[in-house]
Amino acid sequence: MAKEITPRSENYSQWYNDIVVKADLAEQSAVRGCMVIKPYGYAIWEKMQSILDKAFKETGVQNAYFPLFIPKSFFSKEAEHVAGFAKECAVVTHHRLMNNPDGKGVVVDPDAKLEEELIVRPTSETIIWSVYKNWIKSWRDLPILCNQWCNVVRWEMRTRPFLRTAEFLWQEGHTAHATSEEAYAEAERMVNVYAKFAREVMALPVVVGHKSPGERFAGALDTLTIEAMMQDGKALQAGTSHFLGQNFAKSFDVQFTNKEGKLDYVWASSWGVSTRLMGALIMAHGDDNGLVLPPALAPIQVVMVPIYKSEEEHQAVLDKMYALKKALEAKGHSVEVDDRDTLRPGFKFAEWELKGVPVRLAMGPRDIQNGTVEVCRRDTLEKISEPLEGLEDRIIDLLDDIQKSIYAKALAFRDASIRKVDSWDEFKEEIEKGGFLLCHWDGTAETEAKIQEETKATIRCIPVDSAVCLEEGKCVYSGKPSHQRVLFARSY
């Protein structure tokens, strides 16, 4: 009856792909690795955008827009940066097509070769710092707090919808400051904005921490991250915020006169989240019936399905439904009455479950008689019969409860997944079970690489919560002394 979804236990990866496609979130396009975000998926992304945008602006950030293209020479000014991105970028080499002289169609016009190739931005530090050079002369011009919502391209070899695509949508904040402390504080402020958004809006209990040097953004002195745990035991990096030091200012010669009248290089942060958050949302909360959306992000929070035989019954039910819809909408909730006459109620139920709508109401002639309605919550699939009287307020409470319950469930799952592991044998055994392993690490890149090589696990982060990680011990791999535990996991 409903569109079939592969159970998670059978094939988690296929379950994910099924939900993406069958809940109408996105689909592959004819262009390698580029997806089409369908209206239902895009509506969720728009809600994310609007809530994040407001949170950014509350901290004083302004939106702006910088070019899609980056001259190849800019791209290579910061050595680590180019090393990090050069191998997977789309390169524009020509600016014209011409009729094929040998036959049908069009070909690239060889006379329209660009003097300098342009890179489609994989991230915009280089082009933005070339612009900031013109904006910054004195400490009075600082700080600059700009964000842009845009598309970026990274030519990934293996792509998956939302999680890893050649083109994706994101926001990238780029800030410029007079001191190291201010730039660092900005990077911290923004990772906390992300963490709050993840927890309160996405119902995603993320761990905030630092990346190890080996996992840092190319060009950063420190990368802060929010890491989430998916239901299959793999971690997912959901957002990052970088302290860039003076690296980009030096590469683009951006100096300012400080309050003491001396020239100094400008300090920087950058931070971003992307449509990858959609992947996290699906994998953290979905079940074998489909998507489970936290009410704060659901494009439709309440769906109502009328049940009737006669046209008279139909009208009586619709009258009640539209009255309730109006009352809920007046309080800012999004409601849909599914009055399609070509589909049976059972089909509709399954479809709205698949799409993750938090609350479903069904009402038939008997309900009208009894003054009741059937209320089904998506997260637990519980159904109860509720009196119509005063229903509006109880639905609003229910939405609130669902938001909290989804978070609580994910939090319990995450916490149960975190285990302290102190021996290498145990590590190898435990990593197979998934989840976060909280282990001592000797702080060297060699050990980190060896662990990844042998187990595919990486350091997801060094948690900022010192109660969790600050402790003396011995490296789980090398046995060398360690001052703190870090979080290992396999990851998306």
Added chain:
Amino acid sequence: MAKEITPRSENYSQWYNDIVVKADLAEQSAVRGCMVIKPYGYAIWEKMQSILDKAFKETGVQNAYFPLFIPKSFFSKEAEHVAGFAKECAVVTHHRLMNNPDGKGVVVDPDAKLEEELIVRPTSETIIWSVYKNWIKSWRDLPILCNQWCNVVRWEMRTRPFLRTAEFLWQEGHTAHATSEEAYAEAERMVNVYAKFAREVMALPVVVGHKSPGERFAGALDTLTIEAMMQDGKALQAGTSHFLGQNFAKSFDVQFTNKEGKLDYVWASSWGVSTRLMGALIMAHGDDNGLVLPPALAPIQVVMVPIYKSEEEHQAVLDKMYALKKALEAKGHSVEVDDRDTLRPGFKFAEWELKGVPVRLAMGPRDIQNGTVEVCRRDTLEKISEPLEGLEDRIIDLLDDIQKSIYAKALAFRDASIRKVDSWDEFKEEIEKGGFLLCHWDGTAETEAKIQEETKATIRCIPVDSAVCLEEGKCVYSGKPSHQRVLFARSY
């Protein structure tokens, strides 16, 4: 004192460029023809987006996102379309850079050549119709009403900020329908959404009309347009809406089963407005002191400048200002108190005039004594002293009045610019004076081309308002019979 702006009478084009740069709207980037939209300019664009987006959604349109890249072969499936766009497009040919084997920097990796080149979208009909093919099987799947907000690239040879840039931001709506009538009605509906937005929000008295066949969008059967008149007498096409017939459905083989059970090709419309609207806004309303913003689009609607000598006076003024700011913000207005202590009031006045803030309040110790405030409206530069008592409501009325006055002024200017011209000698003389010439045209592409060749004037539109144009007469150029007048102008 203020940043100097070239007067319009001296050099209109330079005046425009001065405002763009000095009002902090945008600037050229290092990438040919690509601009940086600065925070103040972007804030205006965001207001446009948010109001338009709401208007689209009210008609049932949903947002979605389609790939940035279009395979070359798709691009050439619609013959007129490729002819219209092939000569000015950015072509991605490679997906990797490598270290330069001959020395410094990076070069394109010749081994990473794409099998098929990708075009950076100049518009998305082709990629979207290749997707719609999968979405449409039966009349039940129709209509599809999708819009996307995105960037597009057209490799223009001569660029000007906002008016004509290689990369620009826009929205493009793409709709699919079961009948020709529905698709045409959609194209009409959306040009009317644009016209309403232009008039009520941008204070831009546009003329709605059809493009002549020669000026149609490449691949359209009919193009509807909103045409605005700029202060230098040149017209500006501010938005277009196309009836595409079945052209793209045929090129991408998109058929559906209609209610009679027969296969038919799907009917289409597409429609878009872009950051070009920013250019129209500047040129329609700006004056020699800078930008003049309609309150509906002003990121800051009211600015307050405190005037004081002692710190006591300063505080007394600020107290009044912040109280008023709070009251205005509670009613949804955006207010800034400019309390920068490094700048003199006169400098601030000039800066906010340059930035087009609709209402400026200044308050000093004498105002506190008298219970007054100096109110200056940007559109007329009138200053009056107003009692503080009840000021909040009067400012709200004033903002409303400014919105209407700016429109009325632009409307009077436009109407004065429209002249009926009936002889070729008069045409050649009058076109030099600028404005719209309402003339008979014999309906042939030959005459249209000749007129453009001899005078640089083009047919801006055939107005939909039949009272304006339906009239028998003789073509102003060929003397052949004509059934209607059309609007000629030189244009941006």
